[in-house]
Amino acid sequence: PSFLTQTYSERAKVNDNACAKKLLELMDKKKTNLSVAIDVTKKDDIIRIADLLGPYICVLKTHIDIVEDFDMELVETLKQLAQKHEFLIFEDRKFADIGNTVKHQYEGGVYKIASWSDITNAHPIPGEGIIKGLKEVGLPLNRALLLLAEMSSKGTLAKGQYTLDTIEMAKRNTDFVIGFIGQNRIYDNGDNSQDFLYLTPGVGLETKGDSLGQQYRTPHQVIVESGCDIIIVGRGVYGAKDDAEIKERAEKYRKAGWDAYLERIGQ
Numbered sequence: 001p002s003f004l005t006q007t008y009s010e011r012a013k014v015n016d017n018a019c020a021k022k023l024l025e026l027m028d029k030k031k032t033n034l035s036v037a038i039d040v041t042k043k044d045d046i047i048r049i050a051d052l053l054g055p056y057i058c059v060l061k062t063h064i065d066i067v068e069d070f071d072m073e074l075v076e077t078l079k080q081l082a083q084k085h086e087f088l089i090f091e092d093r094k095f096a097d098i099g100n101t102v103k104h105q106y107e108g109g110v111y112k113i114a115s116w117s118d119i120t121n122a123h124p125i126p127g128e129g130i131i132k133g134l135k136e137v138g139l140p141l142n143r144a145l146l147l148l149a150e151m152s153s154k155g156t157l158a159k160g161q162y163t164l165d166t167i168e169m170a171k172r173n174t175d176f177v178i179g180f181i182g183q184n185r186i187y188d189n190g191d192n193s194q195d196f197l198y199l200t201p202g203v204g205l206e207t208k209g210d211s212l213g214q215q216y217r218t219p220h221q222v223i224v225e226s227g228c229d230i231i232i233v234g235r236g237v238y239g240a241k242d243d244a245e246i247k248e249r250a251e252k253y254r255k256a257g258w259d260a261y262l263e264r265i266g267q
């Protein structure tokens with residue numbers, strides 16, 4: 001059967017990537033396919049919101065280079081919160097350079113991303129060397145990679161043959177690549193040979209987009225109509241007026257995403 005109609009826990013059993021397996025298991029346990037993008041710029045705000053949202057999310061997505069007062073204590077705290085609430089950390093670094101350069105960017109520099117982020121992502125634009133470079137650092141640490149197969153923004157060049165070639169790249173690197181950032185479940189051969197996870201940003205219930213090209217769809221469109229697995233929501237959740245409303249919004253998106261998943265698997 002197609003992975004589309006299987007439960008997350010059934011898929012966890014047959015996925016032999018440790019990181020993907022753990023993610024599918026905790027999604028099933030916590031009943032959530034919601035990832036929140038905490039795109040705020042102060043350390044204390046990230047920590048406060050992460051602790052608040054822990055119970056509602058399967059993946060905490062960060063943009064570590066927008067944090068004004070970054071230090072390693074921030075990522076240590078996020079690691080502790082990830083343990084406390086059982087979620088994975090995804091640094092949305094969007095690597096896009098040659099293998100040798102991304103290796104350094106992933107392992108070293110100020111942020112030492114590989115030391116704390118379970119999942120990161122890369123544009124396939126440089127060719128397969130980018131995966132090989134990241135893999136040299138990430139595999140020994142049991143990290144995993146997502147390839148950007150499509151984007152949510154208006155006018156994106158990631159479409160058509162580019163997207164199809166991205167899927168082929170992933171199929172040749174299944175030891176490290178666990179899935180995609182994309183808008184549609186493009187590859188599902190239905191024969192259980194390779195289960196890729198589709199994480200989908202550009203999700204909003206209230207608005208259709210922003211003034212800078214972002215485009216939003218609903219959790220139902222993403223999970224049921226497009227067959228993706230995880231909804232990524234940023235401003236739709238953290239952009240609330242206070243903590244109580246942030247929690248309310250997280251629960252609203254969690255429920256919308258989970259109900260859509262139940263509908264998809266026919267439960």
Ligand code: S5P
Nearest residue numbers: 037150151152153201202214233234235
């Ligand atoms: O195609 C993409 C890929 C990503 S990872 N479109 C996106 O918007 N993103 C990220 O998802 C983006 O960098 C941001 O962190 C989040 C969307 O945030 P929102 O506030 O628009 O929901």
